[in-house]
Amino acid sequence: MKILNADQIRALDKSTIQNEPIAPINLMERAALAFVDWFVDRFPNTTSTKIFCGLGNNGGDGLAIARLLLERDYPIDVYVVRYAPRESDDFMHNHRRLKLVIERIHYVELTEDIPAIRHNEVVIDAILGSGLSRPAEGIIKDTIGAINRAPATVVSVDIASGLYTDQANSQADTIIEPDYTVTFQLPKLAFVMPKNGRYVGEWHLVDIRLHKRYIDHAPTPYYYTQPKDARLLLHKRERFSNKGSFGHALLLAGSYGKIGAAVLSARACLRSGVGLLTVHAPSCGYTTLQTAVPEAMCRPDSNERMLTGQSEVDTPPPADYSTVGIGPGIGKAPETLAMLRDLLPTLTKPMVVDADALNLLSENRELLDKLPKYSILTPHPKEFERLTQTWKDDYQKLELLRNFAKKYKVVVVLKGAYSAVATPDGDIHFNSTGNPGLSTGGTGDVLTGVLTALLAQGYDPIEAAVLGVFFHGLAGDRAAEQRGPIGMTASDVVDALRWE
Ligand SMILES: NC(=O)C1=CN([C@@H]2O[C@H](COP(=O)(O)OP(=O)(O)OC[C@H]3O[C@@H](n4cnc5c(N)ncnc54)[C@H](OP(=O)(O)O)[C@@H]3O)[C@@H](O)[C@H]2O)[C@H](O)CC1
Numbered sequence: 001m002k003i004l005n006a007d008q009i010r011a012l013d014k015s016t017i018q019n020e021p022i023a024p025i026n027l028m029e030r031a032a033l034a035f036v037d038w039f040v041d042r043f044p045n046t047t048s049t050k051i052f053c054g055l056g057n058n059g060g061d062g063l064a065i066a067r068l069l070l071e072r073d074y075p076i077d078v079y080v081v082r083y084a085p086r087e088s089d090d091f092m093h094n095h096r097r098l099k100l101v102i103e104r105i106h107y108v109e110l111t112e113d114i115p116a117i118r119h120n121e122v123v124i125d126a127i128l129g130s131g132l133s134r135p136a137e138g139i140i141k142d143t144i145g146a147i148n149r150a151p152a153t154v155v156s157v158d159i160a161s162g163l164y165t166d167q168a169n170s171q172a173d174t175i176i177e178p179d180y181t182v183t184f185q186l187p188k189l190a191f192v193m194p195k196n197g198r199y200v201g202e203w204h205l206v207d208i209r210l211h212k213r214y215i216d217h218a219p220t221p222y223y224y225t226q227p228k229d230a231r232l233l234l235h236k237r238e239r240f241s242n243k244g245s246f247g248h249a250l251l252l253a254g255s256y257g258k259i260g261a262a263v264l265s266a267r268a269c270l271r272s273g274v275g276l277l278t279v280h281a282p283s284c285g286y287t288t289l290q291t292a293v294p295e296a297m298c299r300p301d302s303n304e305r306m307l308t309g310q311s312e313v314d315t316p317p318p319a320d321y322s323t324v325g326i327g328p329g330i331g332k333a334p335e336t337l338a339m340l341r342d343l344l345p346t347l348t349k350p351m352v353v354d355a356d357a358l359n360l361l362s363e364n365r366e367l368l369d370k371l372p373k374y375s376i377l378t379p380h381p382k383e384f385e386r387l388t389q390t391w392k393d394d395y396q397k398l399e400l401l402r403n404f405a406k407k408y409k410v411v412v413v414l415k416g417a418y419s420a421v422a423t424p425d426g427d428i429h430f431n432s433t434g435n436p437g438l439s440t441g442g443t444g445d446v447l448t449g450v451l452t453a454l455l456a457q458g459y460d461p462i463e464a465a466v467l468g469v470f471f472h473g474l475a476g477d478r479a480a481e482q483r484g485p486i487g488m489t490a491s492d493v494v495d496a497l498r499w500e
């Protein structure tokens, strides 16, 4: 699913009006109805509801919502925040309609006009929407402040008032902190930015049948991976396939005290459909691996405690495997760096690079150019900062991400809430699955195993990254359901992997 910017959203609005065709006031009515359908499912019509409206179309939505809730017997009070002398046409239209059916509309011009808000009430925030062009000031700012201080449940229409759709807010900005955001048709870029969590709350999309052809043709680098997008990428298994059909992966993982990382990664790789797996680990991990992951073959390193790449056991060179995954638990010993230095120039197929392998790349930047094209790198934000630089806000971080992926022709999975998959073409796919329970040791090792398995099976690297991140997050969601987000572990995530 695409994510469009504020200008495109405006153009989409116009395109729907012209091409459907539909009168603007009727499109607003459709949006208000979609919001109300969501609202009545969640809150009974005994809920005392205060609706705050601005003077633009977001405020117009608020007025239409007020009328529709009145029709459904909700006890509502409407407050129009009068911050400017001018209202939009559709605001005025809905203002006239509402006046016919409501006893009184309240106007907020001065601070003393802002009502007290009680804890069992619901506030609907329709002050400013995607038309925000500057920070909230004056009476808007005071009203937002009062709503944020109130103990009520807050639901924002389309987007929290004061939050920019597609650019960074400054820290000093006053922004609604909603419990829910009910947004029209497409997600906003602001929703997937880590710093905006409290300005978004739980967000829901409601379909208002905006012009499909416009959406299909709108150019955008931003995508949001929904379940149906991910499932479309899954390869079907042929009845006459054999283990050779699904590749032979080589995983370079583990060091003394971190053999668990190799075990988790190997188990995840096997649970993700790889045909065969060989794990190359320091020899101290041999018995552990053979016991904990009997499905995998193990090539013990000649070094007991760290990876050097050498082994007494004869196996094919890494380049002969379907793919190579490297990083979980490997540490940064000079011998391991030497191995990475020797390894990279021999590889041509895309590989997976994680954890300390990424840190070794940050400290030895000349190696970045040696990465096979379309390899998948899986940094968490701190590792990504080491690979690039510090950023001033989430939007600058996205630019760094995009530029890095383009420059080195790699796929970068920046891990976190809404993990971002950046492609060498400059696109960014935000993931929709996962939960805070995944912030626990070992889940990154699991992801490396998952991605290594997908590359080994011949998935295109961009598709592998989008798909792997999605199903890894989904497994995390399942593990959280069974164990709770606090009790779940990386092993639970492996056990919860299901490819359907
Ligand atoms: N996208 C859709 O398909 C639909 C969206 N709908 C709703 O419409 C809003 C967007 O409405 P719009 O009128 O464009 O913008 P706002 O309501 O957000 O803002 C109104 C005007 O207020 C001015 N503005 C901006 N920032 C501030 C500020 N900080 N203080 C005061 N005033 C501000 C700005 O005008 P300027 O000329 O002064 O810049 C805005 O234009 C969308 O969010 C949906 O809720 C439709 O109802 C359905 C289809």
Ligand SMILES: [K+]
Pocket (backbone or CB within 6 Å): 058, 125, 126, 127, 128, 129, 156, 157, 158, 159, 160, 161
């Ligand atoms: K709003």
